[in-house]
């Protein structure tokens with residue numbers, strides 16, 4: 110091991126943490142002691158020093174544990190079969206459980222974690238020579254496996270989640286009413302979808318939206334086009350909800366394109382179409398992130414190739430326009446689109462896609478808008494910008510507005526912006542669609558106040574319901590918590606259950622009127638005197654807290670309870686395990702924040718190079734052979750974002766370290782794994798994050814790393830319909846064996862040694878350079894800051910007062926917790942908000958939550974016994990701001 114002034118010690122800190130620091134120079138005997146300790150530990154690990162050994166050596170309180178006996182059988186993930194009454198040990202012995210995930214209730218039984226080793230002196234081989242008290246080492250001594258939080262090791266399984274059939278897959282059984290043709294989709298589109306896009310059967314949500322928005326008699330197109338708002342009975346607007354990866358993008362694009370084609374045909378006079386791009390923008394699709402907007406635009410471009418075959422004019426229109434528009438040449442004549450003989454012909458193509466997103470050149474966007482973009486995909490900030498500054502942006506004929514990931518807009522503080530936008534186009538609009546896998550109360554509120562008599566369209570969750578749908582277009586009509594209104598068969602004939610629906614909306618209106626303006630307090634510290642509020646097993650009072658979610662059933666979700674000191678090595682272990690098992694593989698690694706400075710990685714790089722050299726084009730780390738690691742977060746330049754995203758997509762084996770900027774909508778079919786190093790600040794984001802894998806019926810796995818103190822999160826997820834099984838933490842660490850940056854570093858003796866070595870590699874890497882150190886410190890601060898931003902429902906679990914900052918520092922490869930300045934990020938966020946034209950009041954009130962903590966290396970060291978409590982002296986208000 111390179112001499113970095115640091116030695117390892119598996120002895121746990123005693124009550125007096127300072128004893129771990131300085132002492133007389135007894136180097137020789139210390140080394141000897143360490144060797145002896147290691148031998149004893151190695152023996153214990155290798156030859157079955159299990160609970161009984163530990164009990165006899167002072168660990169008598171430790172019970173057999175659900176995860177963690179190192180000598181246990183070699184199952185990869187601890188995917189356990191369990192009944193509600195089986196004990197964890199029984200579960201562990203089940204051998205046929207590989208298809209099951211054991212879901213435990215962490216709040217049930219708590220016991221010691223194997224992560225939390227007894228002092229190594231207690232494990233010493235009694236025959237080992239030892240004279241007198243152990244000498245105190247001169248150097249800084251640390252152990253990953255002692256002094257860990259062992260408060261919440263789950264043991265009692267409460268639910269077995271059988272892996273069912275894929276729930277977001279394309280249905281296998283079809284009938285007339287569940288095919289594109291049966292649903293009345295334009296034949297041009299059907300043949301294009303089948304021949305060119307590999308889409309031959311609609312997914313359930315596509316069936317539902319097509320049934321609602323397409324199955325109209327052709328004659329109605331006239332009425333629709335010329336301004337009859339309520340052409341489909343009474344419903345003009347829709348909310349569309351379906352699981353992640355269930356095909357929502359085509360679910361809303363297909364009806365739009367279909368309608369435009371129909372309108373073109375209906376309105377042609379003597380084969381001369383009346384419609385052309387000079388009508389301006391007829392449909393706008395808004396996406397919360399640039400990557401998602403680009404992805405939607407790509408799908409749209411592919412779809413609009415329907416009429417071209419070999420002459421994809423519209424698809425290349427954007428690119429061509431960009432080039433032309435850069436020269437500001439807007440004199441271009443419309444040219445007829447080429448068609449192939451294999452697809453039905455239309456005389457001229459006029460549906461032109463357009464993309465305007467932040468980070469792109471505004472000048473060329475303006476020129477494109479001036480020429481006319483029939484369907485425009487945009488991010489909200491840039492759209493507002495054009496609405497305000499681009500005079501030639503024609504919206505007089507706008508017929509559709511789609512908010513993809515609608516709830517995300519509201520979270521980002523765009524509610525006012527959206528209302529502004531809706532009010533601008535309200536007089537002209539014909540249809541607004543809100544879509545998401547998670548439609549929260551805030552979206553419903555927006556719908557209540559801004560949508561006209563909306564339909565709630567939800568995909569059937571199971572085959573049975575899908576079958577029902579085949580019989581009669583079930584459309585969940587209106588949403589209320591836990592209550593859907595299903596349109597019966599006769600809805601198709603124009604008889605829906607509108608009375609019931611109207612009552613619902615009237616009630617909602619009343620509720621809003623009674624409630625008055627809501628004051629949102631965005632840092633609601635849980636009241637510790639309120640027992641209910643602090644009890645994780647009880648539902649929160651949060652208005653949205655008990656919303657139920659569904660995730661794809663074929664998605665295997667597990668969690669690992671890793672004490673803070675072991676979080677970093679556990680993360681490496683998770684990724685190594687994937688890398689060793691699957692070649693090639695793609696994984697997304699979510700972290701909670703990016704650093705506040707541009708172009709710095711969200712976390713210390715997973716490669717042994719200076720942290721800020723994790724470049725857009727990625728790096729390979731010897732820890733994960735043949736795997737390229739990329740980073741993506743909102744503070745990167747657009748160019749870096751594009752390069753990183755493209756690199757991640759095209760590399761055979763790759764990991765994308767990212768923030769929630771990649772949580773929504775991104776569709777990469779080959780992502781097999783999602784890893785969460787930090788939990789998102791809202792359960793619904795958990796659903797979106799894990800939804801990056803297991804798309805359209807494919808397999809996928811999601812692993813979350815939780816602190817023992819956060820174990821209540823699993824119960825909370827369970828209450829919201831998301832069942833997560835447990836993984837064996839110590840078992841997982843076995844994949845660290847062989848992990849090193851340089852070969853030949855001496856014989857490793859056990860998993861703990863490997864884990865410690867990996868941790869040391871990171872720490873040395875961070876210590877090697879002041880810049881790395883600062884990056885790691887920033888990441889630590891960002892993390893602690895982000896920890897305070899959980900929703901009210903989760904603050905009981907993610908309570909900053911539970912954190913041991915010294916241990917948390919370890920998870921950032923720091924040896925001591927740096928000082929915290931909680932207000933530091935507000936400026937970044939504020940800037941961001943302003944950049945998006947956000948009103949001041951919509952900016953999260955960071956000032957309120959930005960209490961400042963002062964730490965010293967002694968009090969916040971991993972050896973200190975204090976977490977935040979010590980630093981804040983019990984309550985936040987008493988904190989002194991020292992710098």
Ligand SMILES: Nc1ncnc2c1ncn2[C@@H]1O[C@H](COP(=O)(O)OP(=O)(O)OP(=O)(O)O)[C@@H](O)[C@H]1O
Pocket residue numbers: 279307308309310311312315351352353354355356357358359545546773774775776778800801804805
């Ligand atoms: N009918 C279909 N048959 C086969 N594949 C489909 C079908 N419809 C969509 N897909 C594919 O499914 C994938 C996921 O689609 P999409 O991104 O629209 O899902 P989503 O529901 O919007 O997911 P998220 O909620 O995560 O944004 C895409 O790769 C798309 O090409």
